[in-house]
Amino acid sequence: MPSIDESDTYRLGNRTVNRLGYGAMQLAGPGVFGPPRDRDAALAVLREAAASGVNHMDTSDFYGPHVTNRLIREALHPYRDDLVIVTKVGARRGADASWLPAISPQELTQAVHDNLRNLGVDFLEVVNYRNMGRIHGPAEGSIEAPLNALAELQHRGLVRHVGLSNVTPAQIEEGRRICEIVCVQNHYNLAHRTDDALIGALARDGIAYVPFFPLGGFTPLQSSILSDVALGLGATAMQVALAWLLRRAPNILLIPGTSSIGHLRENLAASALDLPQEAMMALDGIAASASAA
Numbered sequence: 001m002p003s004i005d006e007s008d009t010y011r012l013g014n015r016t017v018n019r020l021g022y023g024a025m026q027l028a029g030p031g032v033f034g035p036p037r038d039r040d041a042a043l044a045v046l047r048e049a050a051a052s053g054v055n056h057m058d059t060s061d062f063y064g065p066h067v068t069n070r071l072i073r074e075a076l077h078p079y080r081d082d083l084v085i086v087t088k089v090g091a092r093r094g095a096d097a098s099w100l101p102a103i104s105p106q107e108l109t110q111a112v113h114d115n116l117r118n119l120g121v122d123f124l125e126v127v128n129y130r131n132m133g134r135i136h137g138p139a140e141g142s143i144e145a146p147l148n149a150l151a152e153l154q155h156r157g158l159v160r161h162v163g164l165s166n167v168t169p170a171q172i173e174e175g176r177r178i179c180e181i182v183c184v185q186n187h188y189n190l191a192h193r194t195d196d197a198l199i200g201a202l203a204r205d206g207i208a209y210v211p212f213f214p215l216g217g218f219t220p221l222q223s224s225i226l227s228d229v230a231l232g233l234g235a236t237a238m239q240v241a242l243a244w245l246l247r248r249a250p251n252i253l254l255i256p257g258t259s260s261i262g263h264l265r266e267n268l269a270a271s272a273l274d275l276p277q278e279a280m281m282a283l284d285g286i287a288a289s290a291s292a293a
């Protein structure tokens with residue numbers, strides 16, 4: 001069982017986590033709508049991630065809905081002291097598996113209570129407000145009302161730290177005027193680099209940046225440049241994509257998602273992969289060719 005590099009850490013709220021973590025969304029089942037494809041395998045993936053040193057896991061009660069949180073609880077409760085579970089609110093699932101906004105104070109409060117109950121905890125360490133809209137980019141507009149509701153839940157002690165997901169720089173600024181923002185979770189990977197400047201700005205302020213779809217999401221990244229670099233290093237394309245993110249900026253925390261033990265092991269081994277400067281330069285060309293396409 002590969003162990004991750006536990007000397008490579010970053011601050012998340014008032015906790016320190018290993019930069020290579022795990023995203024649980026893929027465990028919920030096809031279309032992120034339960035039941036899971038293989039329940040026992042899902043539990044095994046969670047246990048092996050934790051045993052390999054992963055102490056930052058990303059989830060939501062709208063994965064399933066209610067599926068991934070219950071799997072996490074079954075696999076890992078009582079939780080190790082060093083495990084930071086990050087969840088998100090702001091959406092609900094329709095009966096047809098659609099993703100719908102759920103941002104009224106009542107809906108956000110209900111979502112926090114659902115997360116507390118299904119994870120089996122008294123407070124949530126980090127809650128991201130997930131700005132709905134397009135999956136590939138944030139919806140513009142004020143997030144003041146839902147963030148005020150989340151800040152109130154923080155005030156009541158149900159939420160320790162607040163983060164933001166699928167947001168613009170302007171929304172992050174607005175959020176930071178309402179409460180401390182400890183992390184931003186946006187779409188970012190080798191081929192999708194809208195947030196290049198934002199990542200640096202957040203790093204200067206000590207805010208973690210957590211890319212979702214680090215491997216490309218439902219359609220994993222495919223690029224001849226990536227394949228060539230991986231071949232040259234004796235690694236897999238997915239390992240190179242993760243190693244590039246680790247090297248890209250110190251405040252990037254990874255949460256690659258998988259429902260497969262084999263893929264989990266492969267992804268965790270990326271923490272030991274050293275990318276030479278020439279490889280970094282070649283990989284930077286992927287975004288240029290993606291934007292030209």
Ligand SMILES: NC(=O)c1ccc[n+]([C@@H]2O[C@H](COP(=O)([O-])OP(=O)(O)OC[C@H]3O[C@@H](n4cnc5c(N)ncnc54)[C@H](OP(=O)(O)O)[C@@H]3O)[C@@H](O)[C@H]2O)c1
Pocket residue numbers: 022023024025026058059088130165166185186211212213214215216217218219220238239255256257258259260262263264266267
């Ligand atoms: N805030 C948001 O709006 C938002 C949106 C999306 C995701 N997220 C979070 O971000 C996490 C990561 O995103 P994600 O899971 O959607 O996408 P991802 O990590 O970019 O990629 C997951 C996909 O890649 C496959 N995969 C994983 N490891 C692989 C490997 N070594 N070789 C080949 N294929 C591999 C997975 O399939 P297998 O299961 O077969 O391995 C799955 O189809 C999620 O788990 C979730 O916690 C947040």
